[in-house]
Amino acid sequence: MQTPLSIALIGAGSMGQQHLEHLENLSQAKLCAISDPNPQVADFAKARGVAYFADHRQMLIQAKPQAAIIANPNNLHVQTAIECLEAGVPVLLEKPVGVGLDEVRKLVKASQDSGVAVLVGHHRRHNPLIAKARQLLEAGKLGQLTSVTALWQLRKPDSYFETPWRREPGAGMLLTNLIHDLDLLRHLCGEVQSVQAITSNQTRGLPNEDKVAVLLQFANGALGSLTGSDAVVAPWSWELCSAENPIYPHQADQPCYLLAGTEGALSLPQLKHWHYAEADGGWHQPLLSDVQPYTDAPALTRQLAHFIEVAQGNAEPLVSAADAGRTLALIEAIRQAAESGQACTPEQI
Ligand SMILES: NC(=O)c1ccc[n+]([C@@H]2O[C@H](COP(=O)([O-])OP(=O)(O)OC[C@H]3O[C@@H](n4cnc5c(N)ncnc54)[C@H](O)[C@@H]3O)[C@@H](O)[C@H]2O)c1
Incomplete structure (x- = not known):
């Protein structure tokens, strides 16, 4: 059996926590670390037995995740995603992909130049x-x-x-x-x-x-x-x-x-x-x-299963940064x- 993909969570608010519930349904991946500047999240990470970081940049260096879920506030999406791509870490980035088209264009370019994938969380x-x-x-x-x-x-x-x-x-x-x-x-x-x-x-x-x-x-x-x-x-x-x-x-x-x-x-x-x-x-x-x-299944679990395939290089993102940029x-x-x-x-x- 393949070793589960190690995934970090950036932003453990209500959406980040929902992603973690769905991640538990999947054996192909495993949570490895959580970053969030809110110090209360340290206990949340401890309860899950994973490392806590106040800053995701430290987390990328020390925990070395193979992929990351980004569920922090909208105005931080693009900057955080680019920092992950620079570390070679593919991201599942919550919607909206960004707050302006110029920054989204930078993200599209960063993904194209690095060859590191972005899947945007239009889970429906x-x-x-x-x-x-x-x-x-x-x-x-x-x-x-x-x-x-x-x-x-x-x-x-x-x-x-x-x-x-x-x-x-x-x-x-x-x-x-x-x-x-x-x-x-x-x-x-x-x-x-x-x-x-x-x-x-x-x-x-x-x-x-x-x-x-x-x-x-x-x-x-x-x-x-x-x-x-x-x-x-x-x-x-x-x-x-x-x-x-x-x-x-x-x-x-x-x-x-x-x-x-x-x-x-x-x-x-x-x-x-x-x-x-x-x-x-x-x-x-x-x-x-x-x-x-049709056969029903939870959209968020299916999105994560797809993200794991994308992060492993087995699939193209169903919603790329450019595609989500067109919705923005x-x-x-x-x-x-x-x-x-x-x-x-x-x-x-
Ligand atoms: N797909 C959906 O249906 C859906 C639903 C709700 C929210 N969202 C998206 O998820 C994102 C989060 O929304 P939410 O409702 O969970 O908000 P929230 O306020 O509950 O959580 C945001 C979390 O990010 C943390 N944070 C702030 N700065 C950070 C940083 N620099 N690094 C890491 N974490 C940081 C906050 O401390 C907080 O814990 C938003 O982009 C929102 O649009 C998507």
Whole structure:
């Protein structure tokens, strides 16, 4: 049997700890060290029997991990990842890949120049139901994709905003939450050519947006909309509808993405496929539906299993730094469109 890959964790907050729970499901890798400037994390590392470091640079030198998971605050992602690459350590870097496109370009170059891999933590792409949805789209089950509707409507409790960084500019729902939905829309429906958007902070009155409405024009000609708010009592969001994370009570019968094409439609996360019996069926004929089968498995465990393959040089990252950079470029185009009132095109990465 192969020796397990030694993995270090950088940033042991709530997401870092979730990664560790999923790492325990995998025998191919083993936690070797944790770094986090919060001194309380020393006890957390001790309880897991691994070395603790306040500074990840010391950890890279002394613990010599073969791979690292980075789950520190967003504004440290790129710098930390580049330091790992310089030490020859492949990284699973939490989303967002960075906070600006210029720094993301530096990371893309550092990965290309060093040949050391970056996998960005857009974990929903690893969910088997998304893999199945992509297969159906690629197989042409919907015909020509025409109309895309995405919903992210839920209420975060007020206590969520007691953590200071969550109130600071830049930490709004576009970069924190809708980045996942926009990444999935790119993954399923293709690149976005142009966006128009309205954002508002009127409901909560905090510096960040609490509602958004976005119009999307995909390069393949499909048109889409994404509406979102973190201040409404509603069931329509990936978090509540998908059961991906058990901390959110499941709304099993409610969809959050509706994809429609010239031959059929798909509602997600139910994977319900709608179509007519005859190719030329129309609104007077019965509309048939079936639920497409797939085998469920935790997206975060699958992401880690993939990361181990990437770190060992056996697979290309499903979400590279450049790919995640294109999702960030889409967020920036949405912000620009909201500020200018004009249609905007995402920058190239
Ligand atoms: N994929 C997802 O669904 C998902 C969900 C939540 C958070 N995240 C991402 O994970 C990251 C962490 O979010 P969180 O909710 O765990 O935040 P958190 O505040 O709970 O944890 C961040 C941790 O990083 C530590 N830290 C600060 N500076 C550091 C440094 N220089 N080196 C190492 N550690 C440092 C903090 O002490 C803290 O323990 C963010 O980038 C966030 O966007 C992703």
